[in-house]
Amino acid sequence: MFLRVEASPPLEVIDLPQGQVSYRAAGPQASDRPPVVFLHGLLVDGRLWAAVADLLAQHGVRSYAPALPLGAHPAPMRPDADLTPRGVARLALDLIAALDLRDVTLVGNDTGGAIAQFVLDTDPAPIGRVVLTNCDAFDAFPPPPLVPLIRALRHPALVAAMAPGLRSARLRHGRFGFGPLASQPFDPELTGSWVRPLADGRIRRDLAKVARGIDPNDLLDVSTRLKQTAGPVRVLWGDDDGYFPVDLGRRLAGAFADATFETVAGGRTFLPLDHPDRVAAAILATT
Template identity: 50%
Template sequence: MAHITLPQATVTYRELGPPDSPHPPILFVHGALVDSRLWSAVAAPLAQQGFRCLLPDLPLGAHRTPVTDRAALSPAGVAELIHDFLVALDLRDVTLVGNDTGGGVCQFLIDAHPERIGRVVFTNCDAFDKFPPFPFNAIFALMRSGLSTRLLTTLLRPRLLRHSPVGYGLLARSLDPALTASWLDPVQTDSAIAGDFAALARAIGRTDLTGIAPRLHRFTKPVRLVWGTRDRCFTPELGRRLAGLFPDSAVTEVANASTFVPLDDPGAVADAIAAAATLRTP
């Protein structure tokens, strides 16, 4: 994996596909307590089709290197970090793809820094006052210190609990136990990473997306939504409401997929991204 040192943090990332691709680059943004491997089964076929795919591990709880500046650990702050990542790598006309908390971060990014973004693909994600949705709003409220974060996530060491509705069980139909365990390992074993996530949880508790929603109509470039219909956290109606904020939007509903639609149906997500990435921007 490559890494890049930004003022806020050192970010590790994977790059798949040809660096000189004729297509716009694709940047994948994951959510809280997961890392870029959420997107592996989506990015791999896109890379084989000739798309340049960048998959950063963002400081959202499953990262391995503590951040330099915890003041950056807010949704808007992580959006700034992603913007700095784009600038540092001189990425332009980017196809931005977000899931879960990462989709909320993407909304902050296109509100503050739309100039390097050519188009957006949202999969099931936070929107409006669902940031985060029940029951994760209650769980995050209990994780606002490093100690409580370590204690609560340690309770999820057994697979039965980790894949229950208070863990990852609401988010996907099929979960890899080794992958979900590795996502929680940093906050369970590293007090600095636990402190990073606690700072993020506190900031999320002070934030929602209703403030920026009325401004999102200013993003006139293509927006596509790929939405799992079995999601009890981010319902199809929420996806349709989010799509309605943008002048150029369309929704593809994916049956039998939940929040982690990149895991439940990576083919549907990859197809939608490939179609979106070829759209010309105004």
Template identity: 40%
Template sequence: MRDAALGAGKTVELPSGQVEYAERGSGPPVVFVHGLLVNANLWRKVVPAVADAGFRCIAPDWPLGAHRVPMPDEADLTPSGVAGLIAEFLAELDLTDVTVVANDTGGALTQILLADHPERLGRVVLTPCDAFEAFFPEPYARMPKLARLPGMIWLAGRLLRLPVVQRQPFAFGWLAKNGIPVEILDSYLRPIRASRQIRRDAKRFVVSVDNRFTVAAAKSLSGFRKPVLLVRAADDLIFPATLFDRLSAILPDARLVTLADSYSFVPEDQPAELARLIVDFATAGRASTAPA
């Protein structure tokens, strides 16, 4: 179930398939990109503050295994295909000068978006995420090979119902320092348990993950000259701090900050501070583009 804090639920029909999303607030658009096996609920504690500050917050459920509407058989669910789907979404809603906020796998997809479809972007916020050779990082690096085994996605969906499994590093244990509420975890895991089509979508994405996508995207990032805010987590156990050092060195207009007392899921562990950073960053960008 979608958290009410995200706003009104909506659906859009794209060339690649149907996407559900939530929308709250009005003003310049902020679009959120979550990662694998989570959905828009990841942003439930961030969206209200950003919307109240005068922004139109749009949080889709991307087809990464915790979505509710299956994608068509012909949909391209490789990393570049999902990045293309994000570009389709921005175009269909006619969003321009967009602030994109991404986390985890969504950060890798956003880097591909920057490289291949930068036209509608105004600025980007990358919180802890895959980059360069770390797509997927440890302890998830073997997932593409494991997902190819018959029945593995089905089995993983069943095993992840167990709290002892959820707490493991290869599951959600190293992602949120303060844990994830039971009802939110259920919203992440129920679709892959309940739907063969969602399991199919998840498998199609996971087996296609390869760091050639992020390495190729990194070669183009020096050409993205719009502002990027890199939000690193001080206690991150998944994504090495050096990943953001390298991104900061490549991106021409990047600012790097580090949040204390957080694992990779900064929207879960430090939502108020993340919301403040997004608002300050997007407001500064809006002021810099205002007519004199």
């Protein structure tokens, strides 16, 4: 059985200072529950959250899943766009402002969890509460096993040389690809669509800017100010993750003034795909 993403809402496009950003909205337009904004990691897009968004919609929650410029985005950003982690956090804040969202529940996974921490450090005003699943934290940015990948992504020419091989689902789903990130097999169509944008040199340029901006010292510095986060935080962590160990998640929860920590048995990095019910329940519990 594949980790499929069933029919999802059509992409909407919004103009931001950094360029055109696509996003999918789910749930009722009029809701008395706080809106949810999802942040994903490198080389995937907002469909990572599709099943979670569907479950939230059943409870009357409106959510937004942007395709952040992290390598699987459909359109390149402007050449002068700041795509450092803090720059991507500013993009997320610009999206929240453009959509006129307030009291947002911010949800992050993988690199998106690090971006969420940069959002809190940059401008926490529109954020009411936070849910973090397996993600970068402190100086594990990236975690040690992923350092070689981040170094490779800094070089567009190297990514261009790698891209043809990624047409093979067997390689994409192997131990050096998406395979270890979930406990169930991936849908080849989904992962193929995630790597297809790398054929565009401008997408590779954007990805290289992000990778070059990743500095563990920056996220470690942010962690010293997470106690200032005013709203509640829930940290939900898969306990079978080879990249983000449980101790990292527990330590991250301890960095906030008001946080709960919970594990998911057998969960890996892509918790929103493997266990969307648990992620949706964690989000609903904060509102």
